[in-house]
Structure formats: C-alpha cells, structure tokens
Amino acid sequence: MSASTSSLLELRQVTKQFGETTVLHPTDLQVERGEVVCVIGPSGSGKSTLLRCVNFIAPPTTGTIVFDGEEYRPPKDHRWIPALGIPEEQRLTRLRTQVGMVFQQFNVFPHLTVRENVALGLRKTCGLGKKAADARAVEELGKVGMAEKAAAYPEQLSGGQKQRVAIARALALEPKLMLFDEATSALDPELVGGVLQIMRDLAAGGMTMMVVTHEMRFAMDVADRVIFMDRGGIVEQGTPEQFKSPQHERTRAFLKSINHG
Amino acid sequence: MVFAFDTTVISDHSSELLDGLLLTVEVAALGFAIAALLGLPLALAGRSQSPLLRVPATLWVGLARGVPLLIVIFWLYYAAAQEGLFSLTAFLAGALSLGLTGSGYMSEIYRTAFSAVPSGQREGAAAIGLSRWQTFRLVIFPQALRTAIPPGMNVFVMLLKGATLLSVIGLADMFYTAKLVAVNEFKPFELYTAAAVLVIAVTLVAALAAGVAERRMSKGVRR
Numbered sequence: 203m204s205a206s207t208s209s210l211l212e213l214r215q216v217t218k219q220f221g222e223t224t225v226l227h228p229t230d231l232q233v234e235r236g237e238v239v240c241v242i243g244p245s246g247s248g249k250s251t252l253l254r255c256v257n258f259i260a261p262p263t264t265g266t267i268v269f270d271g272e273e274y275r276p277p278k279d280h281r282w283i284p285a286l287g288i289p290e291e292q293r294l295t296r297l298r299t300q301v302g303m304v305f306q307q308f309n310v311f312p313h314l315t316v317r318e319n320v321a322l323g324l325r326k327t328c329g330l331g332k333k334a335a336d337a338r339a340v341e342e343l344g345k346v347g348m349a350e351k352a353a354a355y356p357e358q359l360s361g362g363q364k365q366r367v368a369i370a371r372a373l374a375l376e377p378k379l380m381l382f383d384e385a386t387s388a389l390d391p392e393l394v395g396g397v398l399q400i401m402r403d404l405a406a407g408g409m410t411m412m413v414v415t416h417e418m419r420f421a422m423d424v425a426d427r428v429i430f431m432d433r434g435g436i437v438e439q440g441t442p443e444q445f446k447s448p449q450h451e452r453t454r455a456f457l458k459s460i461n462h463g
Numbered sequence: 464m465v466f467a468f469d470t471t472v473i474s475d476h477s478s479e480l481l482d483g484l485l486l487t488v489e490v491a492a493l494g495f496a497i498a499a500l501l502g503l504p505l506a507l508a509g510r511s512q513s514p515l516l517r518v519p520a521t522l523w524v525g526l527a528r529g530v531p532l533l534i535v536i537f538w539l540y541y542a543a544a545q546e547g548l549f550s551l552t553a554f555l556a557g558a559l560s561l562g563l564t565g566s567g568y569m570s571e572i573y574r575t576a577f578s579a580v581p582s583g584q585r586e587g588a589a590a591i592g593l594s595r596w597q598t599f600r601l602v603i604f605p606q607a608l609r610t611a612i613p614p615g616m617n618v619f620v621m622l623l624k625g626a627t628l629l630s631v632i633g634l635a636d637m638f639y640t641a642k643l644v645a646v647n648e649f650k651p652f653e654l655y656t657a658a659a660v661l662v663i664a665v666t667l668v669a670a671l672a673a674g675v676a677e678r679r680m681s682k683g684v685r686r
Contacts, residue, residue: 259586281512291595299592309587313605313680322601323591371591 208271210235210379210410211256216265218251225251227435228265233379238411240421243431244456249414252431253381256412257301258294269297270378299327302372306384308364310356310371316343317352320371328375342370346400362393369400380404382413418460430456472650473657476640480654483640484661490557490636491623497562498618502569507599509574520570527567532625535560540632557629561622568621572614576607609680616673620666627662637661 211233218226226248233239241249254260256267258274267274274297280287311319320339324330330338343349346366356364365385372380382401386394398420405411405424415421421428422442429439430453438450448454473480508520540556543549551559580603588598630639637658645654 257590259589282515284511284513295589295592295594298590301590303586303590305583305587305590307581307583309581309583309590311584311587311602311606323593326597326601327592368587375591 209233209268210237210270211412212268213252213255214266214268216252216255216262216267218248218255218260219263225434226255226262227433229436231429231436233410233412235378235410236408237426238405238409238413238424239427239429240425241412241414241429241431242416242418242421242456243437244459247431248434249431250383251434253303253383253412253414256379256381257298257303259303270300272297295327299323299375300377301379301381302375302377303381304365304368304372304383304385306387308356308361308368308388310364310367312356314355315352316348316354316356316359316367319356319367320374323371323375338374339370342374343367345373346370347396360393361389362396365389365393365397366400369397373404379410379412382411382415384414384416386415386417416460418457432456468656469650469653472644472648472653476644476648476654479640479644480637480657480661483635483637484665486554486634487623487626487629487636487638487662488665490554490629490634491561491619491626493558494561494565494622494626495619497558498565498569498622499615501562501566502573505566505570506573506577509570510577524567524570527564528571530564532560532564533628533631535564536628536632553629553632553634556632557626557634560629561625564625565618565622568618569615572611572618573607575614576611577603579610580606605680609677612673612677612680616670619669619673623662623665623669627658 209232211231213229213231215228215230216226217224217228229252231252241252243249251260255262256269258267258277262276264276274294277287277290277294311322314322317336317339320342321330321332321335324335324338325332328335340349340352343352343366346369348363348366348370351359351363351367356367359367369385385401386397389397394417398417401411401413401420402424413421413425422445425442427439428442428445430437430445430448430450432452438448438453445453445457448457505520505523508516509524511517511520536557539551539560540553544551584602584606585598588602593601626636627638629636630642633639641654641658645651648654
C-alpha cells in the first residue's frame, strides 16, 4: 500500500447520531502526517464525538474513515448474533493500537499498578512477554517522568500523574496518531502545565495529534491548524495566525467568551 | 416448673451435630459454587444486545428467584425420579437446588457489579486495542468482582440457611441430626438452639473470609 504519500487520516462525510439526536453533521477532514490539529468549540459542539469517531470508541453512524490507507466503515448491526461482528471488531482493535487516546477522566485502570497499566496493552495487543512488556513500560514511564511510581496504584497519584500514566500507556503502543480529549480539563490548575509540556514535546517530536482543548495558548502555540466546531459541525478552520482574526461571527463570539470568561 | 438449659445433651451429641454441620456447609458451598458459576454467563447473557441470549437469561433469573426453594428441592429429588427423568442423591439434588435458586440472585449481583464499573474503563481498554473479551476479562471483571463480594456473601448465607430445608429429602445435615436427637432425648429447645448457634458461627466465619477476600482484591481502590 502506498499509504505514506496520502494523508494519515481522512474523514469522509462522517456523522454520528444518538437515537434521534444528531451530534455530528456530515464532516470531512484530513490530517497530514506530523500535523497537530487543535479542535476548539463550546461544550456540546461535537468535538469529543469527532475524536471518538476516529478510533471508533463511538462508532460513526455513517461515513468512512481512512487511516493510513485502510478504510473503516460503521460496523454492521449484529444485534441478533453478536458473534458475527467479531471479524469487524478485530479490524477495529488493530486500528486502535495505531491510534492512541488520552481522556479527560484519565481512565487508568485502578486495579493495576502504574507499570501494569502501561504493560497491559504491550502484552495483549503487541504480544510482548511479561518481562519485555514490564521493561518497556518502565521505559515509557520514564519519558513522562513517572518511572519511580511504577509500583504504585493509580489512587496514590495526583490527577496530573494519572494523566501522565495514561499518556505513557498510549505512547507505549507506538501509535501513528494521538487523540487528546480535553486531557487537562479535569486537572487542578497547577498540574495542567506539566501535562501540556509533555504534549508540546510530543508535537515537537513530530507526532501527529488531534487535540480537543480549551487551552487557547496551547492551541495557538502548538497547532498547525485550529478547527472551530459548533452545533455538531466544523464552522471554520485555519492556522493559529488566521484564528487571530476569525471569519465567522460564531468563532469570534466563542473566542471572546473564553478570553473574558 | 423450673426451666433448665441442659448443655450435656449437646456435648453428648456434639460429634453428630458437627458431622451434620459439615454436611450442611458442604452442600451450601457446592450450591454456592454452582450459583456463582451459572450466574456469570447468565448476567452476561442478560446484558447482551441479542434477544436470543437476553430473553432466556431473563426468564431463567425470574424462575430461579421466583420458585420457592422447597419446590425446587422436591421437584429435583422426587418428581424427576418418579417420572424417570433422572435420579439424584439427596446431596446432589440439594446442591443443585441451592445452585439453581442462587444462580438467579448471583446473576443480578454480577449485573449490578458490571454496571458499577465506570464506562471510561471500557473506553480506556478499547483505546489500547483490547478486544471485547479481553476488556471484560482483564479490566471489567476484576473490578466488578470486588463489588460483588459483599452481596455474594449474602447469597451464601441465604443458601446456608436454605440448606436446612434439605432435611425434608433425608439429607443428614445439621438440622436433620438436631431434629433426630431432639426427638429421641425430648430436648428440642437445646438442640435447635445449638443448631442456630452453629449456623451463626459459620455465617460469621464466612463473613470474615469475605472481608479478607474483599480487602485483598481492593488493592488500589478506595472504598
């Protein structure tokens, strides 16, 4: 597959509905290799849904997602015999090992140690043995400054530390794309900087990233492209420079509200 | 008339009573094991999106919880044998009755325990590429199990007390022995009291063991 010449990620007419409610209107989007895309917008605008559609944590209702040259479509409804969905499911798990995701609520596993949190994916989806996985896990934890906490349980950590563990857990699988879903929104203000610094370093290292965030400084500094979403659709996108004088009234109103909020 | 609590009749028959108690605990433990094992697939089927699994599981749980234990015991021991369906020893029929009845309760306990695991755990597991089965086995189940221990303990106690009904099919359990001695010695009060004390003792030990198990499995989780 001559995947490397095309975009890493392409969304074609992707929509998401929950019952009668449309949370994402038909959306097209391309993300290039090494690009950092920051998605901003008011709550309920569909930013998180957009991100969750990419790795099928919330499978799109319609549309196509092309990742690294492979096409993924909404899973068929195998309501009566769920086992029929297994081959599709297996394809999606392969997609997910290539797409790391970091959540607002961290979603670290409380019953596992920090090291086990990171090693789990390495063992189960990369097929590493226990020893190799543990060694790799400690190495990854070192990169986010958490190696000395390897034996601790998540409850012994601060929110910022939990989020570092979650980042290490995602990075351990060497993803081609990282999704950050309001990764710093649940953190105490003094802990935000450390996590953002890790994200800055990651971007500087050439990682392709989609970042849903309310941290406008971060978006303006790090993003190659900023996307403004509202009411389930992309309203406007452009470079951070272009976002200093937005085209749409809704974008202006949003930026004004968060600057003076 | 002076009432006197005659402890000698208990000490004289203590070995028979303890033998009976052992049998009661054995049948209740086997019944609980059956209930705990059956309850798990039942709970999973009950949560399935497929009606082919959900409907039978819901029916089973309704029957298991709705039919009186005594009827299950009679049905499995006498009725089935009389119709030539199968014939079981009193012990096996007893354990199965307890297991079938308990499975309905255990299923509901597992179901609640699975729902108590935050949905973010499932998402976190999916995001690192775990399959549904791996997610269940490695992430959801271990966290749900410790939520299920205290109410599961209640089911065990319920089955332990339910096991006293098995004397009706001639299982020489603790209650059966107590009744036999009580009739022979004309000391019902002493013997039934002793039987009650023994069951309470077992219940306390079981609660203690459950507490230890729960603490050991709660590593990393504030309760």
